[in-house]
Amino acid sequence: MLRRLLSRATVDTTPLRASRDYRLLLGGELITGLGTQAALVALPYQLYVETRSAFLTGLLGAVELIPLMAMALLGGALADRHDRRKLLLLDQIGLVLGASALAALAYAGSPPIGLLYVLGAWMAGFTAIQNVTAGSIIPNLVEPELLRPALALNYGLNTLTMVIGPAFGGLLIAAFGLGAAYTIDAISCLAIFGAVWAMRAQLPKGVDLEADQPARVLESIGEGLRFVRGESALMGSFAIDLLAMTFGMPRALFPVLSVSVYHTGAGGTGLLYASVAAGATVAALSTGWLSHARRLGRIVIWAVVAWGAAIALAGVAHSLWLAAAMLAIAGAADSVSAVCRSSINQTVTPDHLRGRMSAVFSLVVTSGPRLGDVESGSVAALASPRFSVISGGLACVVGVAGIVFAFPKLLAFDAEQDQADRTLGSVHGEDLVHG
Template sequence: MPAPSRFGRLRASLTMDLSPLRESRDLRLLILGSTLTGLGTQATLVALPYQLYVQTHSPAQSGLLGAFELLPLVALSLYGGALADRVDRRRVLLLVQIALVLLSGALAVGAYLGEPPVALLYVLGALLAGGNAVQNVMRSSIVPNVVPPGKLRPALALSFGLMQVTMVVGPALGGVLIAVGGLGTAYAIDAATCLGMVASVLPLSPQAPRGATVDDVGVWRSIGEGLRFVRSRRALLGSFAIDLSAMTFGMPRTLFPVLSLSVYHAGATGTGLLNAAVSVGATAAALTAGWLDGARRLGRIVVVAVIAWGAAIAVAGLVPSLGLAMLLLALAGAADSVSAVCRSTINQTVTPDAMRGRMSSVFSLVVQSGPRLGDVEGGAVASLTSARFSVVSGGVACVAAAGLIAVAFPALLAYDADVAEAELAEATAQADAAAAAGPA
């Protein structure tokens, strides 16, 4: 048999491994539901700050949404993590989806009736953030248990890549829906897609945590154990720190309506396109991430990717046209995608399943709170200076923070994926054997 050509080897290294999707019915169900609900979630992420800016004409008040979202996001992320390590994760995921249907429906009703009070928009946005935080914790905790340990990395890349597809289509769809049917239509679509997630979760097999030992431990003590676990794993903690800094300083999403309306004069459609541009690049990178399957030093890749993200964001704040800004945001999204796949692998492989819900709660907290802190930071800096200065300074700060974190967390740079995955496989086998043996 002739040796594969250089082009063939390159294509194989870029092609995503689809075998986890073919082999696992539960993974297919989970990804299908996540894709459906992700479309609506992204439409709302465009619609809500856009509605606030249109009603208030204030970047600071639009960015303040992030501050209102932080408390429920923190509380429900941590509480959801404790639940995920003691009860059936599938059941909680189902209940959360029903709550999200009701919240999105309330936003739709308010938009159809006119201009609801700004305070009500903050409250509903905060509750949506909390509900989505619990949803993300449950979903992240389930994925490693529906595929063999050897298939975890491609399963995570596949899950992240398809989620990025929703982040491409969702924001663009949200912008179009607002322009054509109004804000109420965008929120109604969100409610409908949450119902789609309900339909996908119903046939999912039960997802009780493996090796759980927290039944007789109070929730607050359980949360404390999870936080101590995260603190004790320096590679894990470093991955959280670098993502939090990247999103706090380098994610200018609250400024997209400001840039679209006042700089590029592109209206709601431009807002959706700026949001979607990040995910276009992220999707392209995630769906060609086959080369990461053989990578071992994932922490080093994370640091380089975050530096690339911050640099692209900084340059995006300087360019004069919507098209160039979208191109740079797409490059930033590609770098963030590589970072996210690597960070997800690090997080899941250093964490036993009995602790995975609580680890995922901190992960979800970091992933969701970072952009919201960025909303506050970006809106405040833009109010004091300008939207362009806010974007550029945030990108520069992101690059600086990545360098500092690389120095502060050498365990992140030393992480070896092959060693971590072998240890995970051994721990999983021991937990399964203990469960099969039953109580002593």
């Protein structure tokens, strides 16, 4: 009995054994993610140390938002018309250049604040293309029955980098300075470059790239947006995550809380960043039970409620370690939500639209926290950091009711029924063609 329970709880590693290219992609993302997360701590910490302003630190999220949105949409259109492997390789060049520039400025000392914002926007844009492209590749690396465990394992290992990376970044900054964190980020991009180089070509299915005339970029983006708008469960999954991240992700305040409230400096900042990801990693690597779940929409809804409540409790905490524990619980809830949302998104989307769907998914996943940076930083400047964290968590809990009302198909989503309906629709379509 115990063995059966453990097998249902732990994540299924079959996709790793079944697919060489899946192993390569995950290995490259794991190493590169460590460098990315180290730099993620470095830039807001550098801004706060230079300005001592919670608002200016949170403003980084707003500056990153426009290039993130534009490059994600562009990347999604390109990923549905070109070899996704080549696109991922080219994107690494932009990331290396941006991280190298940040390192050079850090070593030079006292960089212009405006230039830090520009480079933050640059990195956000190229990271968006990477996320969109990698997300659209994964479903084609494994068999359909292994998709959900493959997504869970991918999410779990990515969140593992968010545990080790921020803690490593905080210690690295404390010991060797900001330049070291940015340098590690630039070097780590070589890992995913090498891994993707060894993979087979990753052409989108359902598209004849030689016979078809490539759609114009704006037309292609429009087609993808119309598809997303027409799938109510998909829209609901995007909306509820945007709610959770905008009001319930106070990451811009982690340096503020660490320096001004807990007086723990860069090490404490790294711990707060890592806590959310630590909880997410443990939850993601114990999501074997989700492979058998049908009511994924309901699980998403309750997970977001748990996320908001835990964030609010973190704001009440009067010690760094208690706040970190609450953030870990929040991260675990977000992990369950993320795996379920990814499964819904990939299940309802045909492969020739996965790049553009992944672009919208990336916009939500990455722009939500940046909107949260602005929201939490602004509220903290008007009131206090604690009030900002508590009010944001409570707003998230209350807002879930509005999402359920606006997108009832999210609540009603049944994975098995949806798959059966789509299979039946496909059979009917073939009958019409042959008839």
